[in-house]
Amino acid sequence: MSRLSIEILALLVSCLTCGVFAQQICQITQNLNDVPRAVHSDLYRGQQNFTLSMLQAINKATPNENVFFSPYSTYHALLLAYFGSRGQTEVELTKALSLEWAKNKNHVMRGYTLERSSRISRSKNSPLQFSAADRIFFDKEEEPTECVQQIFHQELAKLDFQNKSEECRVEINNWISNVTKHEITDMLKMGEVDAQTKLVLANAAYFKGQWSNKFDPKDTKKDIFYTSESKQSFVDMMHKRGTYNLALDENLGAYVLEMPYVTSNDNEKESDMSMIIILPPFHNLDGVLAKLTPDTLDDALKEGMAREVDVSLPKFAFEQNLELVPVLRDIGINSLFEEDCDLGEFFTNRLRFGDAKHVAKINVDEEGSTASAATVLFSFRSARPLEPTKFECNHPFLFLIYDYNAKAILFTGIYRDPMTQK
CATH class of the missing domain: 2.30.39.10 (Alpha-1-antitrypsin, domain 1)
Incomplete structure (x- = not known):
């Protein structure tokens, strides 16, 4: 039985600078039913553009090596960042994720909500195994806005990074391991989560399928x-x-x-x-x-x-570990890793990404x-x-x-x- 499993996550480190919370994210849940269902296809048209840009960037960085990654997983982790972004950070993510078609975040949220419900129903009803999950791990001292708590209540997970950083690392790794059916068990290495970590955005995905026409x-x-x-x-x-x-x-x-x-x-x-x-x-x-x-x-x-x-x-079977920061910079995502990163839609304190990692495994038989x-x-x-x-x-x-x-x-x-x- 062949299987593919993949995960991406990004670590954010607090800059401890106060920000002003914008109100756009609060409007995401308003009039959601008025948004056309066509946004689902629009969202994944953007995902295809992102996929091919990322593939070319990774190929340029590793021109003589095997390549394997999940653009689906990367895209969804960055979508979480997009929903929390403002200013230049939002501009860069909108372009890199090909979301220019959307009127606002409310528009994009409709596609995200439809996709989330479809992946849940598929995992329940189909013997073909495909499952994916998003998670926003945040430090207990960083209080999410009320709107974020309402919209992303399924994704939010409060941890004590400041006092129990090693326990938090183990908990995040265990979550990843569970989603990927124990294919990826040690994503975050010791020391990669510490008392300075304030936020971790993650997506984990797992796929397992049989050929309709098997090889003997x-x-x-x-x-x-x-x-x-x-x-x-x-x-x-x-x-x-x-x-x-x-x-x-x-x-x-x-x-x-x-x-x-x-x-x-x-x-x-x-x-x-x-x-x-x-x-x-x-x-x-x-x-x-x-x-x-x-x-x-x-x-x-x-x-x-x-x-x-x-x-x-x-x-064939191989595993690939990608340092995503240079790859994401190559496709135009820069401010997410700079001092001027603005995720003010999620948290009142100003946060920025410190690192981004991606691990993928594939087995083909x-x-x-x-x-x-x-x-x-x-x-x-x-x-x-x-x-x-x-x-x-x-x-x-x-x-x-x-x-x-x-x-x-x-x-x-x-x-x-x-x-x-x-």
Whole structure:
């Protein structure tokens, strides 16, 4: 059984400077039913923009490494900061999170509320496991505004950072561990939470799914993976012949394969979540990333046609720890980590972020979840190919865990080098 688990959190340190509480956040609960339900899709259109900007920033920072993270998790942690922000901090978060479509925070809150309720109902009713949770851990000396207590009562957790910082660290780690089904057990290391910590914003997410068309372990064998022209290594390569949606996307200049997850073990009905595998030509991964936008991704998914395909996909598992501050600065989020950070919608004292971390783990095997790189031996223009198309994952590729219902990218990564797996 394959599984993905991910978490992001950000530590905030008090600057002990009084701020003035603004009233906009108080209006979030007013006339919420008057806001169009279309904001749900608007919110996740913004999430796709954020995802691709973050992917490009991480790829630039780690150009020769495997990449894996959850933009869904990062986006939701930053949404919490957005709801508490004012001034320049709000301006930067609005742009980075692609929230310019919204009239105000009340507008964005509608999408957030709809998404929160949908993820709760999905976790209860579907055998496909996807769960996520947000939490605002705050020091007992920092009193949240009344409006914040009303709106985010499910997310608020009061701790005694000043006198019991180590106990607080353990409690936050335990919360993360519970949400991620004990996949991430020690997110915060000793000393990363201390008496100066005033606020921790966190999102944790967990996903586990089975392929609707599983690989047979008997067909897994050693094959070559080409990291570069001069670097090759052997991997455990899985093999499966099946019918998949496959496209040759001329805009991206890449092949796009959809591998759906099953929603029920009884009838093997496909769910609305899939692994999307984007396979560029061998030397053009960066070129494809540069062309990848929400629009080009939508177009590529629409072009897919059901084909009989021989898929060859490496088994892999690795963990990635990201220092998020330089990545977030690269996409335009700066004041969140500066003295002029303004989170006055949440607390009367002025607070700023001291650090931001992200930990992600992925495990891919014959049972479910992951991506592949490919070589196509003949044109996809034929409506009825005479033999299966070969989709061989033997060089670097991009993969996404995609929720068609929300049009949200839950997890994404780049698989480049089997030798750097952890």
